[in-house]
Amino acid sequence: MVKLIVFVFTVFAPIALSQPTINNALPFPDKKQRTEITTQLFSGIESIDAITITLRNKTRRIDWKTYKAIASKRIINSNNWDTLYRALDNLHYGILNRHSYLIVDEKARKKVTSFPKWPKLEIGYTWPQISFFSTRNQKSIRLINDRSIEDLFEEFFNFYCNDVHKSGCLRLFSSYMKSGYFFSGDLDKLVVSYTDNSSDVFVKQGQQKSKQQASSKCSEMYLPLGLNLLYDGSQSCLYESDGAFVLKIFYFGKWGSHSDDIYCDEAKEPGMCFDISEIKQITHRSSAKPLIVDIQNNKGGSENTPWIAALTRNGFRDNLVQYRNTPLLANKEIRDSAFYQSKKAERWYQNIVADITSRDDFLPPRPDFCRGSAQCDIRMIDSSSTPIKYESLKLVVNAGCVSSCDDFIWRTRQYANAKTFGQLPATDGAYARLTGYLFITKTGKIINIITGEGEHPAGDNGTLLLTYQLPISKTVSFEGEMLEGNASVLDNLLPVSKLNYVNLELDNLVNALRD
Numbered sequence: 001m002v003k004l005i006v007f008v009f010t011v012f013a014p015i016a017l018s019q020p021t022i023n024n025a026l027p028f029p030d031k032k033q034r035t036e037i038t039t040q041l042f043s044g045i046e047s048i049d050a051i052t053i054t055l056r057n058k059t060r061r062i063d064w065k066t067y068k069a070i071a072s073k074r075i076i077n078s079n080n081w082d083t084l085y086r087a088l089d090n091l092h093y094g095i096l097n098r099h100s101y102l103i104v105d106e107k108a109r110k111k112v113t114s115f116p117k118w119p120k121l122e123i124g125y126t127w128p129q130i131s132f133f134s135t136r137n138q139k140s141i142r143l144i145n146d147r148s149i150e151d152l153f154e155e156f157f158n159f160y161c162n163d164v165h166k167s168g169c170l171r172l173f174s175s176y177m178k179s180g181y182f183f184s185g186d187l188d189k190l191v192v193s194y195t196d197n198s199s200d201v202f203v204k205q206g207q208q209k210s211k212q213q214a215s216s217k218c219s220e221m222y223l224p225l226g227l228n229l230l231y232d233g234s235q236s237c238l239y240e241s242d243g244a245f246v247l248k249i250f251y252f253g254k255w256g257s258h259s260d261d262i263y264c265d266e267a268k269e270p271g272m273c274f275d276i277s278e279i280k281q282i283t284h285r286s287s288a289k290p291l292i293v294d295i296q297n298n299k300g301g302s303e304n305t306p307w308i309a310a311l312t313r314n315g316f317r318d319n320l321v322q323y324r325n326t327p328l329l330a331n332k333e334i335r336d337s338a339f340y341q342s343k344k345a346e347r348w349y350q351n352i353v354a355d356i357t358s359r360d361d362f363l364p365p366r367p368d369f370c371r372g373s374a375q376c377d378i379r380m381i382d383s384s385s386t387p388i389k390y391e392s393l394k395l396v397v398n399a400g401c402v403s404s405c406d407d408f409i410w411r412t413r414q415y416a417n418a419k420t421f422g423q424l425p426a427t428d429g430a431y432a433r434l435t436g437y438l439f440i441t442k443t444g445k446i447i448n449i450i451t452g453e454g455e456h457p458a459g460d461n462g463t464l465l466l467t468y469q470l471p472i473s474k475t476v477s478f479e480g481e482m483l484e485g486n487a488s489v490l491d492n493l494l495p496v497s498k499l500n501y502v503n504l505e506l507d508n509l510v511n512a513l514r515d
Contacts, residue, residue, distance in 0.1 A: 337452020
């Protein structure tokens with residue numbers, strides 16, 4: 001029998017596990033039910049979360065207590081499905097973590113009659129000196145419908161941006177404006193006032209063709225730079241410029257080998273390991289050169305330890321993680337999910353659990369993937385005996401670098417003396433997550449069920465209202481400092497300006513090559 005934790009107020013109860021049974025009927029919740037929705041939802045969030053509350057309190061003018069009160073009021077005061085949906089959906093954007101989500105169930109979404117949106121507006125931004133401009137005419141923007149655009153962005157930053165850094169939120173703000181801003185009611189017309197006292201009017205238009213995305217083909221990358229393509233792989237490309245290698249890693253995908261082959265000795269099919277092996281051979285055919293690794297817009301994917309083993313020379317460690325000390329981890333099935341089904345992590349837990357008290361907010365630090373130790377002890381791991389050959393290591397980064405891309409930055413900076421160039425990455429590497437489900441039962445009760453990631457509550461729990469997911473762990477340094485949200489990872493800040501905004505990623509690489 002698989003057990004889950006069920007929250008009804010503060011009551012815990014076990015139930016069976018399989019796919020959820022969901023009824024079709026979904027009447028609009030009355031005020032008492034909406035109040036209970038806020039109680040159960042925020043209780044569930046706070047029972048799981050290891051980082052977002054701390055990050056909000058550190059980086060936002062609206063701290064968690066205030067944000068929770070405002071969000072709760074919006075939910076409770078909703079008077080139809082449209083307003084309730086918007087109040088709940090906004091929470092997805094207010095949780096400061098790119099690995100988190102809150103999704104209102106489809107049956108509730110189908111009851112929504114309108115989805116407010118603004119006309120599309122093509123805007124750019126500058127950073128770290130923040131300003132906004134039209135990408136159509138390059139004019140600096142002062143007001144949108146008589147409201148300061150800086151004030152509008154500040155509201156977005158405090159309530160609707162799940163990136164911890166302002167640089168990442170500027171990028172998201174610009175993206176939402178381009179597709180039609182939907183956080184501030186429905187507008188058919190925008191009057192944009194510029195700093196030169198001129199103005200433009202924008203209205204809603206029909207469906208427009210989306211602009212072509214930047215190519216991810218190795219042969220089409222960096223064409224203006226005239227780099228020599230040396231290797232065209234499944235997840236990465238290697239180029240040569242005058243006096244340097246340029247390595248583009250698009251994402252960290254399948255290894256193409258078994259899960260313990262961190263040195264890529266047994267690669268059987270295309271994947272991370274095959275790319276690494278080919279790149280090793282190419283770099284060893286010439287003298288050592290600077291290596292510039294472009295990980296802009298790398299959204300992570302899988303564990304990247306084979307790259308770390310290949311790029312370090314004197315050993316490395318797993319990132320250290322700390323899990324919330326929560327009653328949820330007493331449940332074996334939830335713990336297995338949170339520990340990635342690792343038997344080594346389970347042995348570690350059994351060794352330390354007797355010494356944990358309710359006064360401990362977090363469990364002791366441990367290696368994230370338990371590499372190098374059967375007991376998941378903190379140990380050095382040998383680098384590859386045939387590492388990628390290079391003279392010095394630079395990383396080109398931006399806000400699109402997230403998840404295991406952040407892991408890549410943290411470990412190459414610590415163990416390979418890498419230096420970063422660009423804009424702040426997401427600094428968001430917490431992978432271990434739990435999932436919550438909010439149901440309305442046949443009798444009108446609100447039930448919150450928390451499971452491991454990818455698991456589903458079984459039985460007739462009523463009608464599913466929403467699903468949410470948050471990290472139960474945080475990444476920490478050896479000194480115990482949380483790495484999520486830590487801006488010290490950016491060694492060389494490259495400003496965003498009107499001149500380089502359109503070709504920012506290419507400009508970042510050019511600056512790293514030039515330095």
